[in-house]
Amino acid sequence: MENTDQPSNRQCRRFQAWGLAAAGSALITVGCAQPLPKYVASSHGPQAQLVMRGNVQPGETYGVYLFQDPLNCGGMQQVGVGIVSRDPETTSIAAALTTAEVFLTKANRSICRVRWSFEPVVGHRYLVSAASTPTGCSARILDATDPRKIVPEPSSRRRDVGARLCVPLAQTTTLADAESRAQAASESDLPIVAPPRAAGGKPPVVSEDDLRELTRSR
Numbered sequence: 001m002e003n004t005d006q007p008s009n010r011q012c013r014r015f016q017a018w019g020l021a022a023a024g025s026a027l028i029t030v031g032c033a034q035p036l037p038k039y040v041a042s043s044h045g046p047q048a049q050l051v052m053r054g055n056v057q058p059g060e061t062y063g064v065y066l067f068q069d070p071l072n073c074g075g076m077q078q079v080g081v082g083i084v085s086r087d088p089e090t091t092s093i094a095a096a097l098t099t100a101e102v103f104l105t106k107a108n109r110s111i112c113r114v115r116w117s118f119e120p121v122v123g124h125r126y127l128v129s130a131a132s133t134p135t136g137c138s139a140r141i142l143d144a145t146d147p148r149k150i151v152p153e154p155s156s157r158r159r160d161v162g163a164r165l166c167v168p169l170a171q172t173t174t175l176a177d178a179e180s181r182a183q184a185a186s187e188s189d190l191p192i193v194a195p196p197r198a199a200g201g202k203p204p205v206v207s208e209d210d211l212r213e214l215t216r217s218r
Contacts, residue, residue, distance in 0.1 A: 039066050039077040039091065046095035048120035051144060054082040055131040059107030062130045062137075064088060070099035070117060073159065073166035082130075095122040099159060102130045102139035112137035115159040117169065126153060154179075 054062045062082050068075030079100075080088020099117040106112070118141050120126060127144040131137060141153040154176035161167050 036065070036076055036078045039079040041092040042094045043092070046122040047092045048095050048122060049090055049125040050079070050093045050100075050120075051090045051125060051127045052080055052082060052088040053127060053129055054087060054104075055129075056082070056084050056104065057107065057132050058084050060084065060105060060132050062102060062104040062132075064128050064130070065101040065103065066093070067099045067101075070097045071169060073099055073115065076101070093120055093126075095120045095124075100128055100141065102128060102137070104130060104132060104137040106132065110136075113160065113165075114139035115165065116141045117157045117159050117172070118153050119155040 052064045056062055060083070064079045064082075065076050066079055067073050068077065079091060082088050097117060097119055099115060101113060101115045104112045114130075114137065116139070118126070124143060124145045127142040127150065128139065129142055130139045141156045142150050143153045144150045152175055154174060156175045157169065157172035159165070159167050159169075159172065
């Protein structure tokens, strides 16, 4: 999914309220807002790792932010800023509900933001993947614990929808639930086929050899 916007003086005032000046781009002018506090990596309790990578164009900048209050998207902190030749350093995060924002500034001074909440598992490694698109940007949370099998994080929930930047968690759906519902819907469309019958209208007989062959095939 992607989101894009065009900055204005009114937006600049909103950024001051939101505290987003640390995006590291020319979009945020001097005096528009004060820099956000830096995120301090988790050093105790159950932990996971957060990796950040961006596929951006020259002149574009992306920032990754975490919230002290992930449920209500409050207390934004800057984790790192990346450009075309540099990504933020990997950091430790608590293995608890986490809300991350990707904030991307394009060369034409337009901006784009995406917010996800997810539930890290102890010892897992997560990838915030940001990318610039012709019409805005995209961002995903991926489970990269197994580098040979990087998959979308199933607990991810999109928190920004249109002008709403922090949709209540109860009004969101995890990727796992969405995929399960889509699969159930597709399966419900399959035709119900009656089992084949043997000659004479009697059901087919399953022998012991058939059962042994089925067991071996599993």
